[in-house]
Amino acid sequence: MPARPLPELARDITAGAVRLAAATAAWLQLVAEFDRRDGWAAHGIKSCAHWLAWQCGMSPTTAREHVRVARALVDLPLLSAAFAEGRLSYSKIRAVTRVAEPETEQMLLELAVEATASQLDRVVRGWRRSDRVDDEVVAEKRQFQHWWDDDGMLVVRMRLGPEEGADFLAGVESRAEAQARRDRAEAKRAASAGAPPAGAATETAGDEAVEREEIACARERTSARRCAAVAALARAGDGADRRPGDPPSREVVVHVDAAVLADDAAAGQAYLEGGPALHPAQVRRMLCGATVVTMLERDREVLGVGRTRRLATRAQRRALLRRDGGCARPGCTETRIERLHAHHMRHWLFGGGTDIDNLVLLCDVDHGLVHDHDHDHDLVMSRRDGRLIVLAPDGRRVWGAGDAAFVAGLAGLPGTGESVGDVFVGVQPIDELAARRPTSAAGAGARGAVEDPLDGDLTRLLFPDGPPVLSEAMHVNGERMNLDHVVWVLLHQRDLQRRLAAEARGRPLAAA
Structure with missing residues (x-):
């Protein structure tokens, strides 16, 4: 089979991006309605994002972000329409909904159409950093996350308040600088004894290469000292301020x-x-x-x-x-x-x-x-074939398998002669069959009489009123701009819109 011409392949990629954005917009509308009607409410399901992570193959963070965007678009009709028309990508919508309000929606839409997703991210970060931050915002956004990377190293991500962050940096830099002074003293003693300094470059290398190598080594040593300082602070604080009755130290x-x-x-x-x-x-x-x-x-x-x-x-x-x-x-x-x-x-x-x-x-x-x-x-609980089986008081199965919709994929949709209903046993609100016995074959025929929501064409599922008319590519501009000036203009325009709205209601807006 001959390779497709590159221009045709490029056009299909851009057209696919437009259709992907429109389909995502339609899917988020379904999520917003599902969330509004509390369709996710079931035993052990804490939120709509929790249900999405359970049944749609998402990480909890991704699911929470999709629900946040879906909720925000309900009150932003202009951005929602541009998203449904494929004029804005999900990346742009995700960024702009972090700061968009009804009075600022129009100007942010104009910016989002002209700016790249990267520029828009930087504008939104600058917007949020320049806007007023109070104690409630700091308490809400404070976080501590950690995970083990693929190379076996620990990655830590923290969001601290200004004072906590300053104390943390001061402690790390203090210990790192103390270690740096000890290293410099040791290097001086080694130099006075006639030993070559560790990591010295060869004389045959050029001056520029030597300088680059020295800079790289200095950065590596600085990173190593700071990491060692964090570990030292953790070890020193493990036994500090312990009182009778405190839980034992983590092992x-x-x-x-x-x-x-x-x-x-x-x-x-x-x-x-x-x-x-x-x-x-x-x-x-x-x-x-x-x-x-x-x-x-x-x-x-x-x-x-x-x-x-x-x-x-x-x-x-x-x-x-x-x-x-x-x-x-x-x-x-x-x-x-x-x-x-x-x-x-x-x-x-x-x-x-x-x-x-x-x-x-x-x-x-x-x-x-x-x-x-x-x-x-x-809840009545048992284990069958290594799986946890839970029955609600009325006999309904709860806590079914995660990612049930992805068991068969598109190839398993109706038309293959196989039922996809069995995988949804215990998935609420899809599975409503009561009085099921907790046996290993409990899922057989569980949803025979229930209409499969995946039956039919995917376009009809996402666009019940017919597919929208979409362009072959998104508008692209992305010329260079002073993003600090953009943030300044947007914030002043936002404040002006708020002041005009307050005056129209007969209540002058207090100074921020």
């Missing part, structure tokens, strides 16, 4: 197969809980020099877990975390062990044993849901 949990400790080449694994893989030598060093909890494992069975108490032991909780990976409810992303509870699926008072087969990990919220009624009205 580093290392999972390691027993054979790996004895032989580096043995089959098995060793890794930090929630983190990267470790070399056996690293594990042995951590066992000697750090406070760790080590779970020796063989053939995926945790060793030394007791089963004789009413409350789960610490070892059993670790074993449950190893088995369930976090909260067992599909769609819940809670993995912090201090937020997890070992729940008896059959209550201990009614004969249930405190063993692994009768325990399941649930987070604070979901554990409270199970116990928010009398025992006669609790």
